[in-house]
Amino acid sequence: MPLKFLKELKQGFMLHPVAAHFSNGVVPVAVLYLLLFMPTGDPFFERTVIHLLVIVLLAVPVSFYSGIRDWKTKYKGAKAPVFQKKIRLSILLSVLCVLAVSIRVAVPGVMLEGGPLAWVYAAALFAMLPTVVLLGHHGGKLAAGQRTERFR
Helix, strand or coil: CHHHHHHHHHHHCCHHHHHHHHHHHHHHHHHHHHHHHHHHCCHHHHHHHHHHHHHHHHHHHHHHHHHHHHHHHHCCCCCCHHHHHHHHHHHHHHHHHHHHHHHHHHCCCHHHHCCHHHHHHHHHHHHHHHHHHHHHHHHHHHHHCCCCCCCC
């Protein structure tokens, strides 16, 4: 029984949706913890943010490259607008994540100290939220959208 399950899992496993949903789920949680930190000043909330961001930083490349692979194999690299939007949004998500992690690693107490760098850090996190929402939206159009159009 376990061998049959593993064989079926291997045949049907789709890396891109797993990796994409992972980072798309973690970013809102990171933003939530930043929002919890802001009124309370509780450093444990803020510390959780960096842990979540590092996880996203590791997951985004997997999602990006598996998405490119799926685009090239399943959709034959079609130059439809939805794919171009997803590629641009993925690059934006990567840049924002690298920026936020870099700031937080360079200045561990950035949110506790305040100042312009704290605003840049928070803005990068808040900008990641609509980015992942749009990535999910466009992915949903591909996965479960109207079947009347070949590529949206």
